[in-house]
Amino acid sequence: MRSGPSTTAIRLTGINKTFDGIPVLRNVDCSIAPGSVHALLGGNGSGKSTLLKILAGVHPADQGGTITIYGRAYAAGSYGPAIARQSGLRFVHQDLGLVPDLTVSENFALESGYPRRAGMAISWRGLRRSTRQSLESAHVDVDPQTLVRDLRPSDRTLVAIARALRDSDEGSHVTLVLDEPTASLPQHEAGVLLEAIRRCQSRGQTIVYVSHRLSEVLEIADRISVLRDGVLVAERSTAGLDEAQIVALMTGQEAREPLARGMPEADARPVLTVSGLVAGPLRGVDLTVRRHEIVGVAGLLGSGRSTLLRTLFGNARMERGGLEVDGAPARLRSPRDAIRRGIALVPEDRGKDAAFADLPLWENVSATAIRSYWSGWRMARATERRDATRLIRTFGIRTATPNAPFTHLSGGNQQKAVLARWLRLDPRLLLLDEPTQGVDAMARADIHELIREHVARGNAALVVSSDFEELESLCHRVIVLRGGSRVAELTGPRLTEAAIAELTQITPKEPTHD
Amino acid sequence: MTDVSPDSAVLPDQAPAPRRTPVAVVGRDRSVAGVIERYGLLLLLVGMVVFFALLPSSGEAFRSAANINSVLASQAVGLTVALALLFPMAAGSFDFSVGAVTATSSVMAAAAVSHFGLPLFVAILLAVASGVVAGAVLGLLVARYGINPFIATLGMATLLGGAIFAYTNGLQISKDIPETLTDLGSLSVFGIPRIVLAAALIAVAVWFVMRHTPLGRHLFAVGSNASAAHLVGLNVTRIKFLSFALSGLVSGVAGVLLLARQGAATSDNGMNMLFPALTAVFLSTIVIEVGRPSVLGTVIGVLFVAVSVSGLTLVGAPSWVSQVFNGAALLIAVGLAGISRRGADPARL
Numbered sequence: 114m115r116s117g118p119s120t121t122a123i124r125l126t127g128i129n130k131t132f133d134g135i136p137v138l139r140n141v142d143c144s145i146a147p148g149s150v151h152a153l154l155g156g157n158g159s160g161k162s163t164l165l166k167i168l169a170g171v172h173p174a175d176q177g178g179t180i181t182i183y184g185r186a187y188a189a190g191s192y193g194p195a196i197a198r199q200s201g202l203r204f205v206h207q208d209l210g211l212v213p214d215l216t217v218s219e220n221f222a223l224e225s226g227y228p229r230r231a232g233m234a235i236s237w238r239g240l241r242r243s244t245r246q247s248l249e250s251a252h253v254d255v256d257p258q259t260l261v262r263d264l265r266p267s268d269r270t271l272v273a274i275a276r277a278l279r280d281s282d283e284g285s286h287v288t289l290v291l292d293e294p295t296a297s298l299p300q301h302e303a304g305v306l307l308e309a310i311r312r313c314q315s316r317g318q319t320i321v322y323v324s325h326r327l328s329e330v331l332e333i334a335d336r337i338s339v340l341r342d343g344v345l346v347a348e349r350s351t352a353g354l355d356e357a358q359i360v361a362l363m364t365g366q367e368a369r370e371p372l373a374r375g376m377p378e379a380d381a382r383p384v385l386t387v388s389g390l391v392a393g394p395l396r397g398v399d400l401t402v403r404r405h406e407i408v409g410v411a412g413l414l415g416s417g418r419s420t421l422l423r424t425l426f427g428n429a430r431m432e433r434g435g436l437e438v439d440g441a442p443a444r445l446r447s448p449r450d451a452i453r454r455g456i457a458l459v460p461e462d463r464g465k466d467a468a469f470a471d472l473p474l475w476e477n478v479s480a481t482a483i484r485s486y487w488s489g490w491r492m493a494r495a496t497e498r499r500d501a502t503r504l505i506r507t508f509g510i511r512t513a514t515p516n517a518p519f520t521h522l523s524g525g526n527q528q529k530a531v532l533a534r535w536l537r538l539d540p541r542l543l544l545l546d547e548p549t550q551g552v553d554a555m556a557r558a559d560i561h562e563l564i565r566e567h568v569a570r571g572n573a574a575l576v577v578s579s580d581f582e583e584l585e586s587l588c589h590r591v592i593v594l595r596g597g598s599r600v601a602e603l604t605g606p607r608l609t610e611a612a613i614a615e616l617t618q619i620t621p622k623e624p625t626h627d
Numbered sequence: 628m629t630d631v632s633p634d635s636a637v638l639p640d641q642a643p644a645p646r647r648t649p650v651a652v653v654g655r656d657r658s659v660a661g662v663i664e665r666y667g668l669l670l671l672l673v674g675m676v677v678f679f680a681l682l683p684s685s686g687e688a689f690r691s692a693a694n695i696n697s698v699l700a701s702q703a704v705g706l707t708v709a710l711a712l713l714f715p716m717a718a719g720s721f722d723f724s725v726g727a728v729t730a731t732s733s734v735m736a737a738a739a740v741s742h743f744g745l746p747l748f749v750a751i752l753l754a755v756a757s758g759v760v761a762g763a764v765l766g767l768l769v770a771r772y773g774i775n776p777f778i779a780t781l782g783m784a785t786l787l788g789g790a791i792f793a794y795t796n797g798l799q800i801s802k803d804i805p806e807t808l809t810d811l812g813s814l815s816v817f818g819i820p821r822i823v824l825a826a827a828l829i830a831v832a833v834w835f836v837m838r839h840t841p842l843g844r845h846l847f848a849v850g851s852n853a854s855a856a857h858l859v860g861l862n863v864t865r866i867k868f869l870s871f872a873l874s875g876l877v878s879g880v881a882g883v884l885l886l887a888r889q890g891a892a893t894s895d896n897g898m899n900m901l902f903p904a905l906t907a908v909f910l911s912t913i914v915i916e917v918g919r920p921s922v923l924g925t926v927i928g929v930l931f932v933a934v935s936v937s938g939l940t941l942v943g944a945p946s947w948v949s950q951v952f953n954g955a956a957l958l959i960a961v962g963l964a965g966i967s968r969r970g971a972d973p974a975r976l
Contacts, residue, residue: 491839
């Protein structure tokens, strides 16, 4: 039912949403032009996720709002997932919804159902054929028989998109909604995805794009809508915008001037000295980190970057090599040993290695300090809670209550809580593995500031990141690992995003592709 | 400052200055839904008590001191077994051996006095020690050697059940059980059965360990995410081991109470004590501190089942009601726990 050429693909009018009496979205009006790439931006708690869920029909908006898709208006109460789908909306969520242990075609069948032969047995050939067609029309060069787990991350994302678009004929009104599709991708793989988005656009499809990577947004989006505290504060073209302006729109403040990269004195005392470290993929790495210094570690997956941090935290075995912490030789056999020596680790996989998901926020913040509240015969619970609550406030962690389960927090707030847990111990050496992955721009700025402040107090930090822009802006010095060896060190004016990207990939190995 | 251990937390004086929007930090969820979620089971328990106390067909008998005492006394051992189960459950492991360990301990105590003529004091120590040993073995298997607790504890329960049968030959041991012990099971102090006081004492002790010692907090941390617990410096192996050892200890004590209550040790393998304990612990996760097992919740859970079964029996329900009610309560508790966990899905702000 095409009602003539529409000038808007999707129009939201007067969308409000309250959870438990707390307004999350306030009177949001937003319109998205057909065939455009429209980025939806906002920090943690801005209401961005909620708006997406309303668009998907998962959450109903409050009474009074209207959702209009290609000229057909739906009252907020009557809109649901089925209507969203009929109207051509296709969603790819951040976790992609693929089962790693099934093949690509089986993953397709999870959504489309298995084609049957004579109404009985599954027609595997038919499934492979239809999957191959969908993949081809989306220009995804992947064999339908491959296990999803064997695909590289960017291909997984492409497969998820191809699956979402599988039954969208040419010419029908399709809107593809991508929720942080590049959040889990290394920077150099994100390009493949942006290309795919441009292809969709060239076929006349509309793309709603949510991402924390502002450089990407500027590269690909035609227009942006910015949410702040549940209010749509800006909707404009990306022409003439730069990242600082977007951050200012999101935060409502002028962008912070990037800190001048002052070098710590060369003769500052070393906090950490590593010599000839052999562990896992690492083959004899030397490294010194001094007081007041933030040292970055760049490298591709498998370069040994995470093993380096895990070894320094006593969580991976050191086969050979010497380790000195504050000038004294150290043997770290467990994280506990490392913590005693003043080392802290913010791990890469927050959900798996840092979150006590079902425990309250305050207990998560307290996790490193439980024993210090043992008064000899009982826990000083009141003091413990009060301290945790104060940390929640000083670290700017947004929550309704310190009792909120950790999972209820957004990614950025969770990461701040993990940082708070460690910084309260005032560690000499802070190890950070992908500290701002899946974190919005504002929380990212906050986290960087917290790291800088901590180091300014005479401590040191070692940061592993696949976001080279982050390494450039945060670190005094970056070492580059390749194949388990240290191949370069960048300082001063040579320390640029481009230089890091180049050095990590001088001999690019094609990821295995079977 | 070269040595920063997790035991010497440095607090906010050097933490960063306040930033950005002040955060509204309010207390617990006081909304109606929140209160019902947290106190629903307690309200239901009170409702059950009032209902059966007022119901003409059961009221008089239900309200009698004799019935109240009998309900409480009959649950003392069950509560203790459930308390034993709390430790491994808090640390994230199932323990299907608590019933069997309790039964073993009771046979141990009875055999020590009856067959070997040992003094009661020594018999009790041996019985409790048997529980600790069983728990420690499980702790080693699970914590040190990484065996699935489900399998390990089920295996231990089966093994102990067989050992009990082999030793008792299917007969009960009732000769020469000292009166000092059976008095604990049958007499009252100030109108309250002694065994209820004993169970209450154990409950308070377990509550204290769970809530007011670092170990209690460590148990919940390991139960929530063992990998994260390891990475904040906790000794996960030790904590899991302790959870089973403590479970064995409390089960051992439960065995002594069981002997005191029954006046004899039977050849029963104790599995029938396991499911009410599981029910109570699961019920505890849907009350007060929703989502995690607790001592108070377990007490409420045990009482809820006991009161309901007693009331139903008094109104003339047949004897299979108890089993059906236990099974249904277990399923409902597990279901509700699942739903509340899913309901906790971020309505993200």
